[in-house]
Amino acid sequence: MIERTSENDAGNGNVIPVTLDANFFFERAVRSLDRFQYDKALKNFRKAVEYEPENPVNHCNMAGILSEMGNYEASNDILTHVLEKIDPAMTECHFYMANNFANMESFEEAERSLMTYLEEDARGEFMAESEELMELLQYELNRPAPLVRIRSREGLVEHDRARSLLEEGKFPQAVKLLEEIVKNTPDFLAAHNNLALAYFYMGRFARAKECLSEVLEQDPGNLHALCNMAIFLQYAGDKDQLAALLRMLEATVPFHQEHVFKMATTMGILGKHRTAYGHFRRLLKDEEVGGDAGLYHYCAAAASNSGLYSEAVRCWRQAAKLDPESAVPKFFLSQLQLAQAEGRPMAPVSYNYQLPFQEQLKQWKDNTDRFTEEVRNNPLLRASFFWALRYGDAHTKLQVTEALRWIEDEEISGALQGGPQQEPLQEEALLNLQRLIGGSPDEKPAPKGVQQTAAPSHKGPPEWKEDWQRIIDHTVGTMDRRYDAVQKKAAELLWRQFIGSLYPDVPLFRHDGGWCAALEYLIAKLHGHPVTYREAAQRYGVSVSMVSRYARRIQSECGVGDNGAEAGILPPFTENI
Template sequence: MIERTSEKDAENVNVIPVTLDANFFFERAVRSLDRFQYDKALKNFRKAVEYEPENPVNHCNMAGILSEMGKYEASNGILAHVLEEIDPSMTECHFYMANNYANMESFEEAERSLVTYLQEDEDGEFLAESEELMELLQYELNRPAPLIRIRSREGVVEHDRARSLLEAGKFPQAVKLLEEIVRNIPDFLAAHNNLALAYFYMGRFAKAKECLNEALRLDPGNLHALCNMAIFLQYAGDQEQLAELVRMLEATVPFHQEHVFKMATTMGILGKHKTAYGHFRRLLKDEEVGGDAGLYHYCAAAASNSGLHTEAARCWQQAARLDPESAVPRFFLSQLQLAQAEGRELPLVSYNYQLPFQEQLKQWKDNTDSFTQEVRNNPLLRASFFWALRYGDSSTKLQVTEALRWLEDDEMSEVLQGSVEQEPLQEAALLSLQRLIGGIPEESATQRTLQESAVPGHKGPPEWKEDWQRIIDHTAAVMDRRYDAAQKKAAELLWKQFIGGLYPDVPLFRHAAGWCAALEYLTAKLHGHPVTYREAAQRYEVSVSMVSRYARRIHQVCGLPQDAAAAEILPPFTENI
């Protein structure tokens, strides 16, 4: 017997209407996917397509399920239908098809679809994934892809090349390439900024300011352009405009990591050390870069230059812990402690992560008179010579004795006489002493001494250690597919030359990935490959400053050609995308 519901009871019944539409079946499909019920998910996505046949997203969802089920041909059939009949602007379908073809081992078809995606997609949503797939296809097909351009990175490859030229000191070539970029892509702000820098380095200040003004016209708040303009105004001596711009910059609190670093270094260059210190302190809290010894040195320099001696000491102590192979933090820490003991201020500290005399090496070769004057007037620079001769490794000591040849100084003569007894400094010290007391300087002989010290067979290690070999192996593995066998062999020989130059004072390489990145960077430079510190750092997941520092160290020991070792100019100089 069926019991009837009274009218009163009927009023209390909650009736939830069910609307059968595309959204209903989409939600059911998603729930099925969460339970890995692909058949049910496919069925519900098909129902969603029936309700909204002109919606390309529903079709792509169905193609995605088919791909997960291993039905690659059916998936590509749907994707082709979307491109031909529904929405040709859904360029990501080409990327999905490329993956399907790759899974089917139809590598030629996969390459065609991937190239089409890269040439037509404006947003670059799957750019990183595409680069990985392209590497796979190049390996499988044993040839590079016939890629003409990447639409979402239009101008970027050329800009990276221009940055490499700029950082190598090839300013006219950089200008030519950057001018072409801004002509073709007028709103490419990074190119405008780097073109301004190229003109600035060439002494064409009017053109440099013109480029910055154009960047600021396009984006009045562009931090890179504003910081570069401040540096330009300082060099030009325009104190009125500079003061107004600095007030604005000091009131700015950048958010992005690169902008914070740009602001910090710019403030350091402008002599606003307390402001620089505040920004460097912010960077130390960033997990991505906070463990870098170079950054702690920058922070220590800003603190010391601001009179914050306790904070400076703390930062140099941390830098020494993070980078025990480097003499830089230990030197500045010792000088700070000595200054405090004597009740005096430490002279202004450079932000460069080098010993003071190392910064001057290029300058003294070009102008020995100014170098001699600088050593006499700069107590920190003078102290770095004495300190390096006492505590530095053999390569650093050789650099000092080479430099001191050009100084007419009684105190330096005494220092060099003490160095004559040290090996392998004896020949270089004797030649330097000869120069100081009026003898004939044999430059080629000293240079030979420097080079011989870096030859693996010249008093080299009696046995090859496992941790040294691991660096070669890891570098070769990462270099694989981008470099040929000869270039990988060159990296191995360069590392062996470096170890030979250090022996017997070979340190423990705690940051192996950083040394690998530096090794690849220098090998690429030696073979004419366009590469930046940032690219090398990203490959090995280390900081840019670590790659820069280690590359300079390898260069110093091995005596590489200057072009291969041109220091990469970091912000606040060149700008990334």
């Protein structure tokens, strides 16, 4: 038997000195728990609370014992006391209460406590358990939980949505979402990298490089940012900086699967096909992804572009086995066999796991319904078309525009309007756009001086106001003699898109000259006319800062870029967490 000690017998060697404190009773409670003696454990936890009434852990331990004993209401009373009187920051108490309510079959209360936990807890210690409990509650309540956000996964859900938008080619929407994410979580580097890609897709190259520079300031070795920067430098034609960065990347051997794939695709885009082939070969040895037909195509493309034709044949044959319904491996195998029979090198092969655009058009020419379904249901194909429309050569753009004529939807209307066009594409694209927003496909651009009433759009304002038309008239009148009819029509369509994107919250335009100058500046840039903010400002009698500010506003709403670049394959894939 353990006895209490006093000062008189402290020196007696036959008595063990014991300090009665919270730790003493805590240890006794744990020993009782190990023996499943819940009554004794509860008694000792109560004593620990008496010694340290301000220690929330002791209270929670006592609540846990009561829960194990089936006394859920008493357990929740203690947890409520902890949150209200002792430590409101102990957000895990909400999770414990949710479990108690669920055991009491009070599912509404359980849901409220669980939502509070997920929305307030920054560590996410019980995330896996919360997901299981949420599934139970959804089943019992026969509806999904009204979850607004998960604090421990701040921005992750939104980031996944933004990545999906990028992969679907919905670049302006992705930019808005990613800008909000990086504003709220500045250290979320994956979101910064994907925002840089989104700007790049839209032709806003300077802003894209700024995003990457911000990432590299925080993490100089960030592989995604370094790879993206290399691609941006190639499109900008900065050979010196690119050469230095390439030397470093080629000497890098990434370890993680996602980093290996990022490096492989980047090397392919940069034309370093032999290096890309080495990385793709490493991925094929990974059991998790090695059975993917698309990966075998990537490896085959890298091998073929490197002159390793026997390896390319082997990979395409394996891709055909893994994906027997796909025409892609069979097409490239036949092309390679034809090239070898004629004694010539194989033409460059795109890394995209799809047929070349020309070949797709042949197959879809007599089956427009199938084409429409493919483009609507295949985000990669859709994004490829949008990329080609914005950055392909004039011949490719004309073909893409002709193909997209078969599909009528809001996003394609924006794509036809948003990119830089060149003759003879300009008129064709504008006519298609005019048809999509309500005009006739056979209409020609309006002759000089002829005003047109806006056709109603399914997303725009039902009534076109006089002050909106006044800005078009002023702009087109000032552009006269220096721009052709197609370019003036482009200015009108861009302004209509801008109004449509703002509606119904269209502001009162107080500075007509500033908006006119911004509109002309953007059209000049899109059509390759040399113009500066200062020149546009002087032409309309406004300040340079006003032109710059209004042009950025139109760019932001309409997704209009500054300039284009030729693209052999799609830019790099988006970054996961």
